Every structure is written in structure tokens, then in C-alpha cells.
Amino acid sequence: MPKPAAVLAVLGLLLATATARAADTAAIFAAADEPSARAAWQAMWGTAPVSVAEVEGVRAVRMPCNFRGTRIERASWDRAVQLDLSACRGVQFKVFCRDASPVAHFRLFFQSGDGWYAAAFSPAEKGKWCTVAIDKDEMRIEDKPAGWSAIKTIRISAWRGSDADTEFYVADFALTGQGARIAIIRGESAARNAPSEVESVVQLTGGIARNLRDLGLEYTVINDLDLSAARLKKYALVILPHNPAMPDAAAEEIAKFVEGGGKVIAFYELHGRLRDVLGLTGGGHVTQKFPGQFASIRFAKDALPGAPPEVGQASWNITDLRPVEGKSRVAAEWFDKDGKDTGYPAVIVSDGGIYVSHVLLSDDAANKRRMLLAMAGAFLPEAWKQAAEASLAAVGRIGPYRDYQEAHLAMTRAANPTAAGTLAAATKRRAEAQGLLGAGKFPESIAAAEDAQRLMTEAYCKSQTPVPGEFRAIWCHSAFGPSGMTWDEAIKALADNGFTAVLPNMLWAGAAYYESSVLPVAPEVRQKGDQIAACLAACKTHGLECHVWKVNWNMGGRTPREFAERMKNEGRTQAGFNGKPLAAWLCPSHPENQKLEIDSMVEVATKYDVDGIHFDYIRYPDEEHCYCAGCRERFEKAVGVKVANWPADLRKDDGLRAKWLDFRRDNITRVVAAVSEAVRKARPKVKISAAVFSNWATDRDKVGQDWKLWCQRGYLDFVCPMDYTPSTAAYENLAAMQLPLAGKVPCYPGIGLSTWQPPTDAPKVIEQILAARRAGCKGFTIFELNSATVREVLPLLGKGITRTDVQSSK
Ligand SMILES: [Zn+2]
Helix, strand or coil: CCCHHHHHHHHHHHHHHCCCCHHHHHHHHCCCCHHHHHHHEEECCCCCCCEEEEECCEEEEEEEECCCCCCCCEEEEEEEEEECCCCCCEEEEEEEECCCCCEEEEEEEEEECEEEEEEEECCCCCCCCEEEEEEHHHCEEEEECCCHHHEEEEEEEEEECCCCCEEEEEEEEEEECCCCCEEEEECCCHHHHCHHHHHHHHHHHHHHHHHHHHHCCCEEEEEHHHCCHHHHCCCCEEEECCCCCCCHHHHHHHHHHHHCCCEEEEECCCCHHHHHHHCEEEEEEEECCCCCCEEEEEECCCCCCCCCCEEEEEECEEEEEEECCCCEEEEEEEECCCCCEEEEEEEEEECCEEEECCCCCCCCHHHHHHHHHHHHHHHCCCHHHHHHHHHHHHCCCCCCCCCHHHHHHHHHHHCCHHHHHHHHHHHHHHHHHHHHHHCCCHHHHHHHHHHHHHHHHHHHHHCCCCCCCCEEEEEECCCCCCCCCCHHHHHHHHHHCCCCEEEEEEEECCEECCCCCCCCECCHHHHHCCHHHHHHHHHHHHCCEEEEEEECCECCCCCCHHHHHHHHHCCCEEEECCCCEEEEEECCCCHHHHHHHHHHHHHHHHHCCCCEEEEECCCCCCCCECCCHHHHHHHHHHHCCCCCCCCCHHHHCHHHHHHHHHHHHHHHHHHHHHHHHHHHHHCCCCEEEEEECCCHHHHHHHCCCCHHHHHHCCCCCEEEEECCCCCHHHHHHHHHHHHHHHCCCCECCEEEHHHCCCCCCHHHHHHHHHHHHHHCCCEEEEECCCHHHHHHHHHHHHCCCCCCHHHHCC
């Protein structure tokens, strides 16, 4: 609790900045003098206080990260505010940091009601003012926030990455997207009414927002808890991406908006009041009768001007709403995978808006975007022109380049002969897009601009240079390889495009996708055969290394029920600090569980001619586990003390806490050490590696994963920290932080394709490969190998950054 004096000071400031209108939000990241800045920004949990400074002509708040010699997990400051963020797209601010290397990651939080909105950010360049823009749809929901209209705290946190001090500065806080005519309604009431839907609400709202961004259409995100007809007045169009269990009050406000002339585009579940307003009837839930029943949306001719004739979407269920004669009409129907009309409406148009009978999935992205544009364009005539201008402006925005001029200049200077022809074709097509835009032919201009961007991207990929001898690995999460292809086809694609290793996930804590005599064998192995054998054969044919990946401790959903039950009954599964069982995870301190982990990995290394074995989940799930009865018994025995109040005392007594953290680490390390020892003896050439969390400094306590020690002691032959982030600066920072921890052991940091949209964005992968090289890594590991990666990413990497011709000539 802050002291009363501090509270008064904060209150004084609050009164001064009371309601944060656009004009005075800038004051939030600035202060007149040091005392008021310190009073406003409460330093949390042992963090050093802020100060006021001027950096390169910008007046800013200085945030010191006092990690050296301290134990703080993060430097963190809270500022009490009264902010209404209900009518903006998001926020932006400036950040300056000379050396972000001691920081594992930065986060911005907004507190509202009993919950938080949270997003990561990172300074894109060292020693320069960088603008950070965070859109509301990208912010995670933690607990139960009460909406964007009542933000009461801003929190900025920088997590410890190493034992060194640094500092960063923030300035110029502002709201974005305030002139928008489109409002997306995010169904945050789901956190209360339908908690299992929260993830999909966030994801689907984000999907619509991303499409609008790509189309260059400005929008606001409004929480359904903040809805009022008055608040909606300034908008012409409201989009409901996925709003399950919408509160009656919210539906009523949207209904009033439509009755007052506003328009709605609604997906999937629709509140009864809105069905009436849009002139729809029925609404039963229809699940597909066979896979592929709902495969595409086909528009009737001229039913929606500018819509593509067919849009692919593999839906598994729909809501069966029907038009009402005289009020609405079907514009598109669902067709199945064989091209047969199912008779179910996919898109219904009325005077009040447009209804789509399932959510907007991310497949067939280009046609989806076009369909959404046609829908928005039906109500906002300016949308087509804006989208055409945005498509043209996006040509050349690839990798590090901000626009066409920058990209063209850089690629021309690189004078790569294979890229030159493609670049010329891109330039020609871009000129055509310009001409079409001038002539008011918007759809044609968009098509030409999209072609130009595709060609520019190809030229960019072709202009990259491979580094011979690099370790280029990829994880494959499915034991059966990418869907729709054989192991041989997938491995050939990797080899053709210069990859050197695959890490296929062939075993879990309670399941094996090969003929195991240690673990239960998955039933699919009987039909589809031994998957290690299949993958390994393909690797031998195409010259790739095969490192078999095990998910340790975690039985996932893949373990036969009898086995999982037996583990639970024998007291071999985990329990939380709160006493709740975690039945899917084996307890790491149980000697039989350790034996099972060790034996299964040694089995793979000795039974098959693999190049390596790979640990994953080689840790506790979080700091809340494991506190089972067995852990208590074994811990008390190991340290020779009785814990009077289990488990509370482990957190109260510092000495006991330190012993407890060592005990957890030892349980994990013991397995790594034993596997390493046994495999080195039996098969000295087999490499041992691990996928590990990115922030060793805090993760060794949190999840008991001491991978620095594993490298020091020579248990590992390489290590793959999972540095999954869309920010190349953050990725490079993490890799630079990890190299010294790995020491002599090679570090091949993980690149997470699924952290950006679309995951098939090859230039983004190239940026991070270049960052790994700059940091000094001799390779990288990509997550993950699936059919989209094979189709859309590998061929573009293979054109340059991982090209094989250089390697084969050595
Ligand atoms: Zn336990």
C-alpha cells in the first residue's frame, strides 16, 4: 500500500489530468518536475524510482532497471490514471533505450476493474527514439477487466534478463485511430459469461482488425461492456467478429444504433434482438455431417458488388439463420468440398447490415480480405478508394524497408542478378496499379498492387545470401509430419531448400509414436507404422539430420486413459501450491517418473540410428507446481527438515525457499544428466539438445530449468531457446543474451512463425535469421514445419537465405 502522502500527491495529479482527452494524454509520459514524476509513477517491488530527463531533445520519464546485485524479477512502475480508451484503436508512445540487453522483455499493462490488458513492446533500435504502437485488439485479457472506458492504472514492466543495470525512457503517450468510422465490438463480457470463449474472442477480433489494417481502413475497438448508443453515434459501421453470450444491454445499444441508420456486419452467433433488427429468422446450430461439408462461400452474381465469386473457408459448423421475405436476402451459400451447394446461407444481406453464418477463419486470406472489403464497401463508399491507396502504399513494405523507394534502392544497390528481373517486373506492375488507381478502377488497382508486392517479396528473398555450414533446423509438432504429405515429401522439401535438420515430436510423457517397450504406443502406430522409422528413412535419403523430440513430463491429451489414470492413482502426477491436482503432468521428483523419462529417451537413442535426441518441456509447468505429497516427503528427506506448514512455509522462509528451488532444479537436471551419461556411453555420436525457455535468469527459479548449467557441464551439444516474438529487435536481444550463457555449446535460437500474422510471412523469418547471424549464432531453429510452411515459406527461404548451391559447391 502506498503511504497516505503519496496517495494525496497522486490524487493531486489525477485532478490535474482528470479526464484524459486526446490533448492531455501526452502528459501521462511526461512530468513537469522530478517530485511530481516520482509521485505519479510508483516504483514497485524494490524497483528504483523514475526521474525526469531530456534525451535528444525529447522530454521524457527515465525508468531505471536496477538489476545488478538485486533480486527483483522485474523493474515495474504503476501510474494511477482515469483514462477512457473506449473510442480509439490503440495507443502509441516513444521509447528510447541505449542497451536493452539486460531486459528479457518489456510490457505495457492497463488495469481496469478486476483485471488487466497487457501487451509486449520493444525498442526497435538501440540509442534512437522509437515509436511503439499497440492496438487494443492485440492486448491480452488477464482476469476480468471492466472495459476500456475506465482504465485506472498504467503499468510498465521490464523483466530481468541478466544481472546488469540499464535504463529506458518513455515519452509522448497518445491515442490512435480516433477518426474511425468503423467500430469492432470485442466481446469481453465473455470473460464473465463464457470464459472458455475468451481466447477465440480475442483471436477473431484480432483477425478482423488485421484485415482492416491491411485494407487501410481505420477502426476503433470497443468492448461490449462499454457500449452505448451515444458512444456508437460517431460510427457508420459496427462489426461483430465473434460475440458469444452478448449481454442484452449491449444488443439493445447496437439495435438502437441500427434503428438510427447505422449498419452492422455480424458473424456467427447473433443475439435475438439483433436477428429481428437485421430481419433474420431461425438460428439452429448446424455441425458438419462430414469433413468438408462447409468448404467454401459462393456468391450469387452481383449479390455483393466487388466480392470474389468464391471464398475458401473450412468451417466445421454454422448458425442456420435464414432471410425474411421483404427484409433480407441470401447473397452467398455454403458449398461442400466437391463443389455441391449445401443449401445453407453463408451470407445474408439486409438494409441494416450483413450477416455471415460462421466466424471469419484465416484460410484463403486474400479472398477473405476482398470479401470483407466488399462488405464494408457496401456501406462505406470511400472504403474502396482507401483500400486501393493502402495496397499501393504497401508495395515494398518488406522486411526492414518502410516503402517502395527504400526497398527498390536497397535491392538495386545489392545488384543481385537473380533478383533484378523480378524487381523490374514488380516495378512495372506497381506502375500499372498507380494508373488504375488514378482512373478510379479500385478493384483492378488492388489486384495489380498485390501482384507487385508478391514480386517485390520474391525479389527480396532472392537477394539474400546463404551462410555455408549453418545449422538450419525446424521443429515438427506432428509425429506424422505436415498434413497431406508423406515424411519423404516433407523432408525432400526441407533438403531442397537448404535445411540441415528436422526435430520431429515422436514421444510424450505418456505416449510413443514408435514401437516403444518403455512408453504406451499410440494406437495410430498400428495403422500408420513406426513414425521414427518413417521420418528417419526420409532423412537418410535426403541427407538431413534427425533429432527426435520428446515432450517431457507432460502427458498432453495423447496418453492412453488407462496409463494416465494409473499415474494419478499411484501418486505420480503433479499438484499445485493451491492443492489442486494437475493430472496431465508427471511429478519430476518421483523416482519412477525420472526413470521413465530417462529410459524412453535412451531407448530412442539406442534403438534408432538418429542424429540426436531433443528435450522439451524439460521443466516444471510454472512456479505453482509441484507441491504434491510425494514432493513434500522427498524434499523433507533431501534437506533433512520437516516443513510445518506445507506448502506455505516454502514461500515465507527465505532459507527454505532457496533449498526448495534447488530441489526443483535438481529433479530436472538429474534427468538431463542421466540421459546424457547413458547416451554418450552407448552412442557417443548422438547429439543431445533441448528446447528451453528464453529467460534463464528468472526461469531457473520459476520452472526449475537451469540450462546454463547443462551447457557448462557438457550435458548438451546444442541448445534452442524458444525466442518466439514478432519483434526482430527483441529476438536479437534475446539471442545476444543467451550466447554467453550457452558458452561453448552452440545456441540455435528458435524462431516462432505463429507469433506473427500471417505465419507464412517469409521476409519476417529472413529478418530473424539475419538477426541470429548478427548476434553470432551459427544457426537457428524454426517453429514449425506444417503444410503451410512447406508450401509458402520454405521455397522463399530456399531462393536466397538458405540457398543450397553455395553449400553444395564446397
Ligand atoms: Zn510432486
